Amino acid sequence: MEPEERAPSLLEAIKDFSEHSSPVDFVIIAQHWEMFLTGIGYTLLIVAVSLIVGGALSLPLAVARAYRTPIVNQIIFGYVYVFRGTPLLVQLYLVYYGLGQFEAVRDSIFWPVLKDPLWCTLLTFVLNTAAYTTEIFRGAIEAIPYGEVEAAKACGMSSFQRTTRIVLPNALRRALPAYSNEIIFMLHGSVVASTVTIVDILGAGRILNSKYYLAYEGFLAAAVLYMLLVLIITRGFKVWEKHWHAHLRPREV
Amino acid sequence: MKRFVTALAAAAVLAVATGIAPASAGEKLRIGVEGAYPPFSWKEADGTLMGFDIDIAMALCDKMGRECELVEQDWDGIIPALMAKKYDAIVASMSITEERKKRVDFTNKYYHEPAKFVAAKGSGLDASPDGMAGKSVGVQRGTIHQCYMEKVFPDTELRLYGTQEEVFLDLASGRIDAQIASSLQAEEGFLNTDAGKDFEFVGGDQFLLECHGEGAGIAVRKGEDELRESFNAAIKEIRDDGTYKAINDKYFETDIYGAEPGA
Known part of the structure; x- marks a missing residue:
């Protein structure tokens, strides 16, 4: 029997269909699953670290803003204004390419950190999300009904006790829906990391596209992965909100 | 109905305007x-x-x-x-x-024209797969140089950039140990400029027909x-x-x- 005459195996048939007939070459995406997995890892790492560190930073900043602490309030306002007033991409370029241009920076003790694209990205993202989160928390603190604070005062709580026992726990709960938006913005914003050589989800997609001169397979795979992550985040928050906002729901009769 | 026809006409005009007619x-x-x-x-x-x-x-x-x-x-x-x-x-x-x-x-x-590595003057870099192992090399994404590095220098840390200018920026700031690109482009676009005055070619011509064509x-x-x-x-x-x-x-x-x- 001639070897050419044998029927193509199922795998070959699928590969041929994917490469020549299908509008999307899904086999080539599947073949690079490891690269996309690394991409998911980097995206999750960047978003998680930024949100945790940025969130922790924003709490004292939000309290200082809400309580109008003199001087400190103005400084924080300036910081928030700069980071909310400029695009994340520009901020990252300034940190990554901008700072690297100065010899003083390159000779300083910070260079080992600023030399690394991942550290540059984390630094920028932390500062960015802290600015947004500060405003979210400040708004929530200011929205606490004054009656609750008065009641705490009547019980003889000190200002510190009022803040930690009454104001913050309630404010954080109320901030949850707005904060879940910030998480999704951060996830979407994290794609700019791919412009400074980090292979996040979009970075993996770009490499796939450029390696095989494809128009959209890499972007499509990235889009699906981002959508899945957003789905998981929104589902998770729904459960969390249900739990945390139990006392705010209309009472069942 | 009339609105539908108008929309259809508009779509037709748009299709002609953005028309993908073959060049002749x-x-x-x-x-x-x-x-x-x-x-x-x-x-x-x-x-x-x-x-x-x-x-x-x-x-x-x-x-x-x-x-x-x-x-x-x-x-x-x-x-x-x-x-x-x-x-x-x-x-x-x-x-x-x-x-x-x-x-x-x-x-x-x-x-x-051939591809060559560029690194800082006096870096003592050995432009062989063993000598470059563990070093970081910048390359423009989707180029013959990416193909070459992946095939011949698998143990080198590859950093991929959108443009060649970004590669040179990071080489100049010392973020990467070396870069590989077309030698003429590296010479005229970087080495002969102020930013590239402390850099030089390292090793000879890099060539692999499969990648470089x-x-x-x-x-x-x-x-x-x-x-x-x-x-x-x-x-x-x-x-x-x-x-x-x-x-x-x-x-x-x-x-x-x-x-x-x-x-």
């Missing part, structure tokens, strides 16, 4: 170029495109008797945009490789043989009548065409 003689020929790859192509402060590729493209159009329009496109999407008919040919120092031939057709080469050619969509042949004729013509030499000498000290085909 007499019509403007659109040429895709990069614009971030000096001295082959770069953008002046006022937005005009300059460089060897640009001059060659214009000279070829002149010989073909066609009016040409330059379309700027990021390197990343330069082949997909050709296939999407945003332009009809790519004149952007694109090496003729097997992987690219799967997607597009190429004319004969219009220049050929047979030189830089002009890419056209598959099956557009008429256009490809007229480019080939025009390349031969500018080689013969001295136009090529005049352009070449504007940018380079040696003839970058390389060996004559068949020689």
Whole structure:
């Protein structure tokens, strides 16, 4: 029997269909699953670290803003204004390419950190999300009904006790829906990391596209992965909100 | 109903206006170029495109008797945009490789020159796969150099950038140990500039036929043989009548065409 005459195996048939007939070459995406997995890892790492560190930073900043602490309030306002007033991409370029241009920076003790694209990205993202989160928390603190604070005062709580026992726990709960938006913005914003050589989800997609001169397979795979992550985040928050906002729901009769 | 007809008419007008009609003689020929790859192509402060590729493209159009329009496109999407008919040919120092031939057709080469590593002066870098193991090397994404590094230098940490200019920026700031690119481009676009004065070539010519191909050619969509042949004729013509030499000498000290085909 001639070897050419044998029927193509199922795998070959699928590969041929994917490469020549299908509008999307899904086999080539599947073949690079490891690269996309690394991409998911980097995206999750960047978003998680930024949100945790940025969130922790924003709490004292939000309290200082809400309580109008003199001087400190103005400084924080300036910081928030700069980071909310400029695009994340520009901020990252300034940190990554901008700072690297100065010899003083390159000779300083910070260079080992600023030399690394991942550290540059984390630094920028932390500062960015802290600015947004500060405003979210400040708004929530200011929205606490004054009656609750008065009641705490009547019980003889000190200002510190009022803040930690009454104001913050309630404010954080109320901030949850707005904060879940910030998480999704951060996830979407994290794609700019791919412009400074980090292979996040979009970075993996770009490499796939450029390696095989494809128009959209890499972007499509990235889009699906981002959508899945957003789905998981929104589902998770729904459960969390249900739990945390139990006392705010209309009472069942 | 009337609204539906209006919408339909509007859609038809739009389809004609953005029409993807095949290029034919007499019509403007659109040429895709990069614009971030000096001295082959770069953008002046006022937005005009300059460089060897640009001059060659214009000279070829002149010989073909066609009016040409330059379309700027990021390197990343330069082949997909050709296939999407945003332009009809790519004149952007694109090496003729097997992987690219799967997607597009190429004319004969219009220049050929080797790739080389660039690192800081006195780095003592050994440009061999063992010597480069664990070092970080910057490369423009989707280039022959990425292919070469992945095949020949698997133990080197590869950093991928969108443009060659970004690679040089990070080399200058010391973020990467070395970079690999076309030697002419590295020389004119970096080493001879102020930013590159403390850097030098490391090691000899890097070449792997599978990745580097047979030189830089002009890419056209598959099956557009008429256009490809007229480019080939025009390349031969500018080689013969001295136009090529005049352009070449504007940018380079040696003839970058390389060996004559068949020689």
